[in-house]
Structure formats: C-alpha cells, structure tokens
Amino acid sequence: xxxVLRQLGLYLLAAWVSVTLNFVLPRTMPGDPVTALVGxxxxxxxxxxxxxxxxxxxxxxxxxxQQYWQYLSHVMRGDFGLSLSAYPVKVTTIISTALxxxxxxxxxxxxxxxxxxxALGVLVGWKRGGLLDSILxxxxxxxGSFPYFFLAMLALFGLGFELKWFPMAHAYSDxxxxxxxxxxxxxxxxxxxxxxxxxxxxxxxxxLIGMRSTMVGVLAxxxxxxxxxxxxxxxxxxxxxxxxxxxxxxxxxxxMSIGFVFGGQILTEIVFSYxxxxxxLVRAVNAHDYPLMQALFLMITLAILxxxxxxxxxxxxxxxxxxxx
Amino acid sequence: MADxxxxxxxxxxxxxxxxxxxxxxxxxLLFFLALAxxxxxxxxxxxxxxxxxxxxxxxxxxxxxxxxxxxxVLAQLALxxxxxxxxxxxxxxxxxxxxxxxxxxxxxxxxxxxGLLNTFTNVxxxxxxxxxxxxxxxxxxxxxxxxxxxxTATSWAWPARxxxxxxxxxxxxxxxxxxxxxxEGSRRIIFAEILPNMLSLVVSSFFGNVVYAIGADVGxxxxxxEDLNKVSWGTMLYWSQNNSAxxxxxxxTFVPPGLCVALVAFAMTMLIYAIDExxxxxxxxxxxxxxxxxxxxxxxxxxxxxxxYGNER
Numbered sequence: 001x002x003x004v005l006r007q008l009g010l011y012l013l014a015a016w017v018s019v020t021l022n023f024v025l026p027r028t029m030p031g032d033p034v035t036a037l038v039g040x041x042x043x044x045x046x047x048x049x050x051x052x053x054x055x056x057x058x059x060x061x062x063x064x065x066q067q068y069w070q071y072l073s074h075v076m077r078g079d080f081g082l083s084l085s086a087y088p089v090k091v092t093t094i095i096s097t098a099l100x101x102x103x104x105x106x107x108x109x110x111x112x113x114x115x116x117x118x119a120l121g122v123l124v125g126w127k128r129g130g131l132l133d134s135i136l137x138x139x140x141x142x143x144g145s146f147p148y149f150f151l152a153m154l155a156l157f158g159l160g161f162e163l164k165w166f167p168m169a170h171a172y173s174d175x176x177x178x179x180x181x182x183x184x185x186x187x188x189x190x191x192x193x194x195x196x197x198x199x200x201x202x203x204x205x206x207x208l209i210g211m212r213s214t215m216v217g218v219l220a221x222x223x224x225x226x227x228x229x230x231x232x233x234x235x236x237x238x239x240x241x242x243x244x245x246x247x248x249x250x251x252x253x254x255x256m257s258i259g260f261v262f263g264g265q266i267l268t269e270i271v272f273s274y275x276x277x278x279x280x281l282v283r284a285v286n287a288h289d290y291p292l293m294q295a296l297f298l299m300i301t302l303a304i305l306x307x308x309x310x311x312x313x314x315x316x317x318x319x320x321x322x323x324x325x
Numbered sequence: 326m327a328d329x330x331x332x333x334x335x336x337x338x339x340x341x342x343x344x345x346x347x348x349x350x351x352x353x354l355l356f357f358l359a360l361a362x363x364x365x366x367x368x369x370x371x372x373x374x375x376x377x378x379x380x381x382x383x384x385x386x387x388x389x390x391x392x393x394x395x396x397x398v399l400a401q402l403a404l405x406x407x408x409x410x411x412x413x414x415x416x417x418x419x420x421x422x423x424x425x426x427x428x429x430x431x432x433x434x435x436x437x438x439x440g441l442l443n444t445f446t447n448v449x450x451x452x453x454x455x456x457x458x459x460x461x462x463x464x465x466x467x468x469x470x471x472x473x474x475x476x477t478a479t480s481w482a483w484p485a486r487x488x489x490x491x492x493x494x495x496x497x498x499x500x501x502x503x504x505x506x507x508x509e510g511s512r513r514i515i516f517a518e519i520l521p522n523m524l525s526l527v528v529s530s531f532f533g534n535v536v537y538a539i540g541a542d543v544g545x546x547x548x549x550x551e552d553l554n555k556v557s558w559g560t561m562l563y564w565s566q567n568n569s570a571x572x573x574x575x576x577x578t579f580v581p582p583g584l585c586v587a588l589v590a591f592a593m594t595m596l597i598y599a600i601d602e603x604x605x606x607x608x609x610x611x612x613x614x615x616x617x618x619x620x621x622x623x624x625x626x627x628x629x630x631x632x633x634y635g636n637e638r
Contacts, residue, residue, distance in 0.1 A: 014448045021457075025464045145590035149547060150562065150583035157571050157579075166569075210373055261507050263455035272567070281456065282548055285463040293460065300456045308451055 003322055007312045011305045018301045023071050029278055085287035088288075091295045094280060099169050099299065102265070102276035104188075110254075112262055113200040117207025118250060122243045124208065125215025127214050137212065140205030148264030152271040159194060166194045171271035195272045199264050203257070204304035208273040210253060214246040221245075248319055255311035261303050277303075340603045350595030354589035357589055361410050364403035372400045372556045380568075380575040390562070390577040393568025401556050402581050410589070412472065412542045417535030419477040421527065424484030424534075432492025433515055438525070443489065449482035458541065462550040472551055476541055484530045491523045524606040532593040532600075543586050558582040 051290050074080070077293050090152040124133045135230055143151070160168040167173070173187040218224065225238045266278030273279065282294040375395045376387070383390040389398035431442035457479050495501065496519065504518050519578045520527075545551055546559025549567075553560050565579040 010447055011451065013444070014451050017448055018452055018457075022460075025460065028464065130620070136619055141594055142587070142591050145536070145594055146587040147543055147547075147583060149544065150579070150586065153562075153566070153571065153583070157574075157576055161571055161574065249432060256472055259451070259453035262453055263544075266455055266459075267547065270548065281459060285459060286549065293463065297456050297460045304453045 004313065004316060007309065011309050015302060015305055018074070018298060019075055020068075020297055023068055026290065026294075030244075043283060054094065071086050075298070081291040083284075083289055083290065083292045085284065085289040091292050092119075094292060095277070095295060095299055098275060098277045098280050098296075099303075101274060101304075102269075102278065105192065105199075105269070105274065105276060106265055108192060108196045108257075109199045109203070109265065110258060112196070113203045113261070114207055116200065117204040118211045118247060119248075120204070121208040121211025122215060122238065122246070125212040125219065126238050126242070129220075133212075137205070138207055140208055144202055144205035147267075148202050149174070149267035149271050151202055152195065152268045155194050155198050156271060165302060167264060171275055174293060195268050195274050199261065199268050202264060203261055205248065206257070211246060212249050214249045215242060218242050218246040251311075251315060251318060255308045256313075258307045258311070262300070262304060338453070344599040344602065346602070347599035350592040350599065353588055353592035354596070357406055357410065357585070357592075360403055361406040364407055365399055365404065366539045368400035368403050370400075372396065372404045373554070380570075380573055382575075383577050383615075389581055390420060390575070392578040393564060393570060393573075398561075398577055398581060401561055402558075402585065405534060405557045405561055405582065409539060409542065409559065409586070412469065412557070413482045413535045413539035413589075416473050416476045417531055417543070419473065420481050420538065423477060423481040424530070425488050425527065427481065428485035428488030429492045429515060429519070432489040432512070433496060433519070435496075436494075439489075446485045446489070447482070447484045449479075451484060454479045454541075455544070459547065459548065459550065462545060467550065467552055469552065469555075472542060472545060476538055476545075480534070480541070483535060485532060487526065488523070491526055492519055493521045495522055525600050529597045532597050534595045538592045539570045539586060539589060543582075550579040558586055589626035 023286045043187060050063055078092060080095075081247075082088045083091050083094055093262065120132075120136060124130075124136055127133060156168055159165045169188065171188060171191050172178070172184060173191070176184050176187055178184060224237065224241055227241045232241075264283065265276070268274070269278040270282055281293065281296040281300065283289075373394075373396055376397045377391045377395055379391060379395045381387060381391045387397050387399065389402065391396055392401070407615055427442055427446065431439045431446070447624075458475055461475045461479070462471065477589065501514060501518055504514050509518075526566070542551075542557075543559035543562065546553075546557060547562045547566065549563055551557075551559060553563060561582040562579055565575075565582075568578070570578045
C-alpha cells in the first residue's frame with residue numbers, strides 16, 4: 001500500500017510538471033504566441049476566437065500567477081479550445097478519434113512484443129548455447145539498432161510498394177466508413193500489420209535478451225536442479241519452475257518500455273500516415289496549431305503516466321515482496 | 326570488488342581488445358570515424374550542389390545514385406556522418422556528465438538532498454521523452470544548440486539513476502570508510518575513490534547515451550525539427566521521405582543513411598556487451614563452463630553441473 005501511494009505521488013508530481021511545462025514553454029517565446037499566431041492566420045480569426053484563444057492559454061492581462069490559475073482551471077475542465085489548422089473544430093474532438101487508433105496500435109505492439117520476446121527468451125535461455133541461442137539474440141539486437149521509423153520505411157517500400165502485399169497508408173481502407181462490420185474490422189487489421197509489425201520487430205529483442213539473462217540466473221538455482229532430479233518433465237521444469245520465476249524482473253521493465261515504445265510509435269505513425277496522436281502531434285507542430293499541440297502533448301504524457309501506474313498496480317499483485325514492504 | 330581489477334586503466338582496455346564482440350564494434354566504429362574525418366578530402370565541395378538528374382540509380386559515376394534534388398548521395402552520406410556523429414558523441418557526453426553530476430551527488434550526499442534529487446530524477450524518468458522533445462523543439466529556435474540542449478535535458482534521468490545506485494553501494498565499501506577515516510575530503514573521495522571504481526559503468530553508459538543521441542537526433546531531423554539545410558543522416562532521411570522516395574522507388578536515397586545509423590548503434594551495443602562480459606565475472610564463467618562441459622561431452626545443461634572430480638574450475 002505504501003509503495004502504491006508513493007508511486008501515485010510520483011505520477012501526480014510528474015503530471016503536474018508536464019502541465020506546468022505546457023504553461024511555461026509558450027511564455028519563453030519572444031512576444032505573445034497568440035498575437036504571433038493571429039498574424040500568421042492573416043485575419044482569418046474573428047476577434048471572438050482570438051479572445052477565446054487567449055483565455056485557453058491563460059494569456060490575459062493579469063499577473064502570471066492569475067494566468068496560471070486560469071490555465072489550470074481550463075485544463076481541469078478538459079477545455080483545450082479550438083484547433084487552428086482545422087478551425088473551428090474542437091481540439092478534444094480531434095484527440096478523441098486519434099486516441100483510439102493510438103491505443104489500438106500501442107496495445108497490440110506492447111502486448112505482442114512482450115509475449116513474443118519473453119517466450120523466445122525462455123526458449124533461448126533454456127537451450128543455452130543452442131542454434132537458436134547463437135542466432136536470435138545477435139540478429140534481434142542488430143535489428144533493434146535500426147531507428148524505428150527506418151525499418152518502417154523499409155517495410156513500406158519492400159512489402160507495400162514493391163510487392164503490394166500491404167496497404168501503404170491510413171488505418172483502414174478509404175472505400176469503407178467506420179462500422180462494426182467484418183469488412184471494416186478486417187481492413188483495420190490488414191492496415192495494422194505493417195505499422196505494428198515493424199515496431200514489434202525492433203522492440204522484441206530487448207525482451208528476449210532481458211528474459212534470457214534472468215532465465216540463466218534462475219536456472220542455476222537449486223530448486224531447478226531439484227525439479228530436474230525429481231524427474232519432472234522438461235516442459236514442467238521450464239515453464240512452472242524456471243520461466244515463472246524469471247518473468248518478474250522482466251515485468252519491471254514493462255512500465256519503463258511503454259514510453260519508449262510510444263516514442264517509436266510516433267515516428268511509425270508518420271511513416272504510415274496512421275491517424276494516431278503522434279501523427280496529429282507532428283502535423284500540429286508543422287501547422288503551428290498550438291492549442292492542438294499542447295493538448296496532444298498533455299494527452300500523450302498523461303496516457304503514458306496512467307499506463308505506468310496500472311503496471312505498478314499489476315506488479316504489486318504479482319510480487320508479494322512488494323506488498324509486504 | 327569484482328570490477329576494481331579491470332576497472333582501472335590499461336588492463337580494462339587490453340581485456341576489451343581481446344574480446345571478439347569488442348573488436349567487431351571497434352572496427353565498425355573506427356571505420357565511421359575515419360569516414361567522418363576524411364570526408365572533406367574525399368568529397369570536396371558543397372554536398373548540396375546539383376550534380377546530375379534527380380533520382381538516378383547507383384552507377385559508376387555516382388556510386389549511391391542521386392537524390393530527389395539531384396545531389397550525390399554518397400557525398401552526403403560521408404559528410405553527413407560528420408554532423409550525425411558529432412551531435413551523437415557530444416550529446417552522449419553531455420548526458421553522461423549531467424547524469425554523473427546528479428546521480429553521484431544524490432548517492433554521495435544521501436539524506437534530504439538525495440530524497441529531493443531522486444524524486445526529481447524519477448519525475449523526469451517517467452515523463453515520456455519524445456513528445457517532450459517534439460514540443461520543446463517546436464518552441465525553441467531550430468539549430469544544433471537547441472537539439473543538443475533539448476536532448477540532454479530530456480534524457481539525463483536514466484544514467485543519473487544508474488550512477489546513484491552504484492554510488493550508494495560503493496559508499497558503503499570499506500575502502501571509502503578507510504578514506505574517510507584517514508581524513509580525505511569529499512572531493513577526493515568522489516573523484517579518486519568512487520569514480521574510478523565505476524569507470525566501466527560510466528563507459529558503457531556513455532556508449533548507450535551516444536546510441537540514444539544519434540537515434541533521437543535522426544528522429545528529430547526526420548520529423549523536420551532541425552536545420553534542414555545542413556547535411557546529416559537525419560536530414561537525408563527527411564528529404565528522402567519528403568521527395569516521396571518511397572513512391573518513386575529510389576531506395577538508394579534512404580537505405581544508406583538508415584543503415585549507417587543502425588551500424589553505428591550496433592557497434593556501440595557490441596562494445597557495451599563486451600564491457601559487460603569483462604566486468605561481470607558471472608557472464609564470463611558461463612562461457613568457460615560451457616567450454617569445459619563440451620570437452621567432457623556433457624552437452625548443454627540447464628542447472629548447475631556437477632563436474633567429475635579433478636575437472637573443477
């Protein structure tokens with residue numbers, strides 16, 4: 001319980017830091033970004049919108065502390081104003097559609113790479129020095145040294161452009177509209193293969209190597225020798241005795257990896273024009289759409305913090321030692 | 326002190342050179358360093374000048390073809406190595422330095438200072454780096470200094486945490502207690518007693534940070550957040566994507582820079598593994614035992630082997 005509370009405090013602090021950074025950063029720019037923006041929009045904004053924009057940013061006449069307070073209350077209410085590049089669409093509308101795609105891609109990637117990497121790590125650690133062990137870790141750590149988006153470009157070029165096996169962009173076929181039909185779901189999965197596959201390929205090596213080294217440690221334990229001496233079947237020793245104990249240290253990295261995987265995902269979304277949060281974040285930056293950009297930054301950061309916290313809770317469930325302390 | 330024997334000076338590096346992994350890594354790395362140093366001699370002139378028709382496939386005249394703007398890809402690759410490696414190494418150095426300063430201060434001082442610094446580190450550790458990087462880079466004026474500052478500011482936390490843990494455990498060792506008892510000052514204890522004993526950790530962390538910095542720099546450039554007139558591996562990938570190299574099939578404009586980034590990262594990773602193997606006796610003995618077992622015809626074993634008398638190591 002104490003552990004959970006301490007972690008919760010840490011996440012709240014991190015959330016506050018991100019929210020505050022979001023407030024401070026625009027103010028480090030020379031001049032007032034709202035005015036600068038209005039200049040860029042060349043009179044396409046009506047005065048009412050400008051006032052609303054200033055209010056969302058907290059760029060009012062009052063002292064800084066009052067501005068900060070105003071900004072916080074807007075954030076608390078989930079009011080991020082209107083997007084400038086897609087004026088007058090609400091920022092929250094854009095985010096809510098993008099969030100779904102990002103969650104889909106992110107969950108598929110994280111779960112699959114963890115499961116595949118860990119399972120391979122168990123095998124490789126068990127048959128140490130075998131054929132698989134001499135090929136896989138080296139190969140995957142070489143693949144892992146590619147920049148995420150570069151592998152995505154290669155896959156897009158080879159499997160999408162040259163062989164035409166997979167679609168080259170978007171989350172579902174342009175001919176379909178979102179519905180709960182088989183055709184649509186199939187199209188979504190079909191479009192998911194390349195973006196998810198490339199990120200999985202890059203990130204699976206880390207899990208494999210982590211799992212292999214903890215397996216090596218666990219296999220030297222007396223209870224594994226004992227289990228073998230008892231004449232238990234190989235499968236039983238491998239899964240019930242060794243892998244089960246070796247998986248815990250690998251789990252601790254799970255939370256940390258969410259942020260990293262997401263970083264790779266942002267770039268992958270760009271390459272595949274996958275309409276997730278990362279895709280919109282970069283588009284918003286390039287279009288100087290500050291309201292959208294700020295909201296996206298907060299959204300992504302908070303999503304990762306929440307994901308990390310859920311992982312911590314899960315970890316407490318799995319490791320009795322954490323619960324006891 | 327398992328690693329003191331190697332951690333100090335020449336023996337550490339001699340052991341490093343004997344390693345196969347280290348040799349592979351070192352050869353690749355030296356190749357790229359030489360490429361970066363010799364590039365201006367081999368490819369004189371402006372790499373962004375127009376040399377031939379756009380998107381020409383590799384030929385004898387232009388070994389890696391031309392890109393979407395009719396520039397020579399090979400010349401850009403060689404000269405781009407200078408920018409990318411320079412950013413990578415200098416930012417890697419800055420990250421390691423900042424991590425050392427914060428981590429060692431926290432670990433050595435302990436108490437309230439440690440509590441505050443550790444919380445600070447943890448907060449930065451859980452705020453995801455890339456969105457923060459993108460947001461920071463978009464607010465600050467584009468340029469090499471911005472990139473260096475932003476990359477350092479967003480990634481010092483992990484090394485700081487590692488160094489703090491190591492300092493904490495070294496601080497409890499007898500030789501530090503002896504140094505304290507003999508009246509040595511804090512500065513000497515930190516720099517002459519603790520730091521040399523974590524040299525291998527610092528070196529492998531430095532390599533890791535360089536890999537990270539090169540990758541993040543390339544990623545930022547690819548997204549267009551850097552000075553796009555400057556030739557680097559990242560901007561090459563940016564222009565390749567922006568000139569629709571994927572749709573025109575000009576693979577030679579994006580495969581070489583990406584492959585170079587991967588090779589450098591791979592070389593560094595090999596060096597890190599080698600350092601790990603040298604300084605972690607457990608990993609080393611694993612190899613030796615495997616050799617002995619093979620000789621005895623015992624094959625692979627899962628659990629600790631019981632060796633016949635007279636063959637113990």
